[in-house]
Amino acid sequence: MATTDYEIEAQRPLAEYAFRMKEKYNLTYGQTYEAFMHMYDQGEITLSTVFENLFVKIANSLGKNITKVSEDARDFSNNGDFKIGLLKKDGYKRRYVISNVENKIGTIYFVGWNWMTNKVEFHAIPKHVYGSPKRGIKIMRCPTTGEPTGGVYNYWRYDSFEEMINANDSSPFEKLFKLMA
Numbered sequence: 001m002a003t004t005d006y007e008i009e010a011q012r013p014l015a016e017y018a019f020r021m022k023e024k025y026n027l028t029y030g031q032t033y034e035a036f037m038h039m040y041d042q043g044e045i046t047l048s049t050v051f052e053n054l055f056v057k058i059a060n061s062l063g064k065n066i067t068k069v070s071e072d073a074r075d076f077s078n079n080g081d082f083k084i085g086l087l088k089k090d091g092y093k094r095r096y097v098i099s100n101v102e103n104k105i106g107t108i109y110f111v112g113w114n115w116m117t118n119k120v121e122f123h124a125i126p127k128h129v130y131g132s133p134k135r136g137i138k139i140m141r142c143p144t145t146g147e148p149t150g151g152v153y154n155y156w157r158y159d160s161f162e163e164m165i166n167a168n169d170s171s172p173f174e175k176l177f178k179l180m181a
Helices: 006-009 012-024 033-043 045-063 152-156 161-166 172-180
Strands: 081-086 089-090 093-098 109-115 119-125 138-142
Touching: 006 012, 012 109, 012 119, 045 081, 045 161, 045 172, 081 093, 089 161, 109 138, 109 161, 119 152, 119 161, 138 152, 138 161
Parallel strands: 081 109
Antiparallel strands: 089 093, 093 138, 109 119
16 A cells, blocks of 8 residues: 555654664664665655564564564464554544454554654554444544543553553553552
């Protein structure tokens, strides 16, 4: 699928974040930031593929045994699927919309750019939480601040790429109990 000029510009902060992660984990393969961003700006880099490759490399550096499989229902050997996106403005609503998840078989790993807070956000939403939504997953944000609001999907939000990778499918209550311990 072709990326529009608008998407290239709007997702640029995600590309910059991806390169910083590539640097952090020594995965630039000699490519400079300037060269990477030039190729990204020209539409030569598919950002979703960059994030899928980062996920596999970082997961394995964290002790997980995950390979990339890139099939219709999953991207990884753990049955997970990777998605990226931007915070959407729909009238008064602000939300991430993760589409094409109806036939996915595992955890959805999502990295989104929140233009209201100027932050990258991370979610790992287990299959038993999202089910098979025909209209996608919608992760709500406050329309005035961009901060997370209620909704089950915000329980599956993480503070970093690494935390998202290490997420398990435990319930939000188990996560809460671990935080309180």
